[in-house]
Amino acid sequence: MRQLAIGELARRVGMRPSALRYYESIGLLPPAERAAGRRVYPAAVVRRIALIRMAQRAGFTLAEIRRLLEADSGRGATRQWRALAERKLPELDLFIRQTQLLRDAVADCLACGCMNFDTCELLSGPAAEA
Template structure:
């Protein structure tokens, strides 16, 4: 159960208050809500209201977005959290552990891409029929279109 907030602090926030406190634009909060990342309810005056705990959820969303985590993945992670309390440090450790392998893989792929950029544009780019250094006789064309050496997963 959530503790009672100190006197003068509301347990609910308007969309403007949430935007101000979180540093996220109102339009972004509305977008997050349409994507199921956060939830609100309507007051008697038909204004959106958010639980104070939504501040922590928005912080998790922002951190995950900075890591390049797709919104659908963020939503899956947030759906695994209890709705009746603020996400804790332990929750964050559990969520971030799920994303670590994906991030490590992306970092490795980006470093590989960075290291390949100075050699050529990656053979099979559709503008070069043959590259005598990396793709003699256009051998990579048999593997499909695009920069075959720059993105080996394709």
């Protein structure tokens, strides 16, 4: 099986070697083998890191991701994934609503055109006091 030195792995996945060592220390990555005193990982770790990063983008914490990765494959892992995903969906829905409000506020500021925070009616009107 092809082995990747930590530097090569870091370049492939766009991360710093220190982040990979951290992921290893908290159990997200399997312990690296050593070759001439340097960490080397199986090439399959690239796919695992892609999964970790996807889960992070979806809002999962590193602890939640570790629990998912520690689960045995099969029905137990599927049930665990479903339970975590069902708990995560309301958090993601809230994040989407809050982000949309922020986006709308930025768009309103651009549409206002005054670009002066001291005199902007959007910042001093009733909506600003809420």
